[in-house]
Amino acid sequence: xxxxxxxxxxxxxxxxxxxxxxxxxxxxxxxxxxxxxxxxxxxxxxxxxxxxxxxxxxxxxxxxxxxxxxxxxxxxxxxxxxxxxxxxxxxxxxxxxxxxxxxxxxxxxxxxx
Numbered sequence: 001x002x003x004x005x006x007x008x009x010x011x012x013x014x015x016x017x018x019x020x021x022x023x024x025x026x027x028x029x030x031x032x033x034x035x036x037x038x039x040x041x042x043x044x045x046x047x048x049x050x051x052x053x054x055x056x057x058x059x060x061x062x063x064x065x066x067x068x069x070x071x072x073x074x075x076x077x078x079x080x081x082x083x084x085x086x087x088x089x090x091x092x093x094x095x096x097x098x099x100x101x102x103x104x105x106x107x108x109x110x111x112x113x
Contacts, residue, residue, distance in 0.1 A: 001025055002097055004079040005066055006056060013066045014058035015082070015094075022055040025086070033057075034091040035084075037065045065094075 001024070006016040017026075026033070028051055032043050035057075044059040084092040 001084050002081055003084055004081050006079060008058075011063065011067070012058065013063045014056050015062070015066075015084075016079070017050075017055040017057065017084070019053065019055055021084075022051060025084075026050070027090075030090050032090070034088070035059075035062060036087055036091065036093040037062070038069075040065065 001017075001021045003015045003017050003021065005013055007013045026046070030046065032045055034041060034043050040061070042059065042061045044057050044062060046057065047054070050056070081097040083095050083097050085095060087093045
């Protein structure tokens with residue numbers, strides 16, 4: 001599924017999932033999902049409003065990852081499209097969207113380990 005980044009303010013960035021994606025991919029009985037951000041796996045809480053017209057995921061670790069990997073090159077802080085790829089029960093891998101094999105949003109290079 002394709003989602004977009006959403007910045008409430010500098011330092012508060014999350015994912016806007018979209019109402020139709022919520023209906024299709026997120027059972028109402030779950031309150032936590034797992035996101036795979038490169039090599040990092042985090043669990044994010046879903047607020048009750050998630051199913052009631054505010055399909056947004058905000059978490060400090062997700063915010064830090066989005067800010068570091070995607071938004072640091074965008075001074076206008078315009079939304080970036082990302083893909084949530086199912087990766088198990090209530091788990092998704094977050095990655096850049098590709099269209100016809102081309103990256104839509106380039107990711108920042110990872111620091112050397």
